[in-house]
Amino acid sequence: MKFTEAQLEFIQLWGNFGSQWGINKTMAQVHALLLTSEDALSTDDIMESLAISRGGANVNLRELMVWNLVYKTAKPGDRKEFFVAEKDIWEVAKRITRERQRREIEPLMHHLNRLKNVDEADPQSLNFVKTITDIERLVGRMNKTSDTVMKMEENAFFGSIIRLLK
């Protein structure tokens, strides 16, 4: 399998995977392209590779920068902006986790907590508050856990303990 062929397939794969997890397909494709490109790419390079418009390329690149997955760089003697992706996959995972936590989990937790102020006189409230509390606990825990997992995997001692349990 030729490199360019494999790269294109990876871009499709990552795009589809991303959209199944609520991440914009094109954004995931731009990310995949940059992840698998040695050199920094310009907006025009990306437009050409993915056959997307200038607007689309620009918006998705800037969004990737908000997520801290892509950086701007400059090439001497060239006026254009060039883009590179963070290549350390652990860092990528951590930053995606961090961003989703900030955008989605925190507001969710806040809303859930508010919903516990339900009128306790209603007999149905008992089950309701239990469900909400359980979800809160679960989400809170999973949140911490993903963090913990990352830290532990990075730590030789705990990493080896975890591996024993698998």
Next chain:
Amino acid sequence: MKFTEAQLEFIQLWGNFGSQWGINKTMAQVHALLLTSEDALSTDDIMESLAISRGGANVNLRELMVWNLVYKTAKPGDRKEFFVAEKDIWEVAKRITRERQRREIEPLMHHLNRLKNVDEADPQSLNFVKTITDIERLVGRMNKTSDTVMKMEENAFFGSIIRLLK
């Protein structure tokens, strides 16, 4: 806050949260409705509560049953089917995880593995294979590790060790 008010708000919240994570919004809403209903509900109950069509209710209920999050029950003297949700949130989380793993992670891993057969003569393949391998390792590990850590969180001894790291 009245119960019905809180329940409706929860249904909206869960629907939005679901759709941000690639889960059909209506399916998440039906799930939320059943999670917060003491009694089993009929298709008509659900159509009315969520203001959706019979077709939509039916399709989403059956999908929830495929995910193992909802069961059919019967009421004596009633010909209709009634539905209840699994109320143990831990079970809910495990089943969602299991289903997504089966549908998405496994195919992803398979595709990634295939992409490692890239022509090694191309100098760009080196970075490519490393990226693919890193992603494979990360996804595989997160999969196993989240399971392990969730179990450990429930375990007094390891739980306390983990808490030291947070």
Next chain:
DNA sequence: TAAAACTTTCAGTAATTACTGAAAATAAAA
């Protein structure tokens, strides 16, 4: 300061996704 090079914005529109509603299928009752 003006022209050129490049980036950003956004109204209009394309693509995707999932719902509606009615007809067909199935199951239960008479």
Next chain:
DNA sequence: TTTTATTTTCAGTAATTACTGAAAGTTTTA
């Protein structure tokens, strides 16, 4: 078996999401 109750299916369509392309904005060069 026929009638009635209920569930399932799916073509058409609505809703959502995100892209296009051109104009406006910005920065650099001369």
